[in-house]
Amino acid sequence: MTLVLLAPWTAIAHMVSHAFVRDALLAGSAVAVASGLVGYFVTLRGQVFVGDALSHVAFTGSLAALLVGADLRIGLFGSCIVFGLVMAALGVKGRPDDTVVGAVFAWILGLGALFLTLYTTSRAGADATGGVNVLFGSIFGLSSAQAQAAAVIAVLVIATVVILRRPLLFASIDEAVAEARGVPVRALGFAFLAVVGITAAEATEAVGALLLLGLLAAPAATAHRLTTRPPVAMWLSAALALGSTWAGLALAYAAPQVPPSFGIVAVATGCYLASVLATAGRRSGIVVR
Secondary structure (H helix, E strand, O other): OOHHOOOOHHHHHHHOOOHHHHHHHHHHHHHHHHHHHHHHHHOOOOHHHHHHHHHHHHHHHHHHHHHHHHOHHHHHHHHHHHHHHHHHHHOOOOOOHHHHHHHHHHHHHHHHHHHHHHEEEEEEHHHOOHHHHHHHHHHHOHHHHHHHHHHHHHHHHHHHHHHHHHHHHHHHHHHHHHHOOOOHHHHHHHHHHHHHHHHHHHHHHHOOOHHHHHHHHHHHHHHHOOOOOOOHHHHHHHHHHHHHHHHHHHHHHHOOOOOHHHHHHHHHHHHHHHHHHHHHOOOOOOOOO
């Protein structure tokens, strides 16, 4: 019996009766909120290209780990954090521009091509499941331990963003004035990109490296269009990411042929398109209160 033939509450009860769905909801909900909060500042700081670069870093790092027989998550988190910090170091005051990100992006693509060739031609490459999961996500395949670990990491990311939100907002809107007021702009840039790296690595398990940018950017872009007040926009972005994740998981459960990663990003993108239509002609800006 499919969900579409059941009453709404019965369908929900039927869905969450499965352990793999509960694990997906636990990990997905925490990762979605973290991605929404981090994504708000990524778009505010004009660093969406960084998120795109980190999606390729995630895949390359995972391939490197699989190639040497290490745990995939070591390569995933290690590469995203390290290259996030590398881009911060190459940028001005911890804020890399498109030239820096593009250079790192190109190098990572080349490195990824090398690792992919080595992986697929070696004995370790006999089973390509790990690489496919990194590309497209495997949220329904998470174990309870993996889901709990993902939730803990996401909660730490959320706590860090909440603690840093005021100075980070100040530095993002007016870097020169923030620095003059004693805000450690460069240190904030490094800390933020490390957090983006952790978020990108964790979100890869939910939506995969190929669609990672959708979860980071689409809810935040929607929130930016709907409100000019940073505190409201920040939490609205998190709420939209959370709602998109729940809806995407429900869609994938109801229609098994739909990958959960596609469902999540499709809903998030649909929300953005709806916000574009709803706010057409409206001028946008940031109102700090």
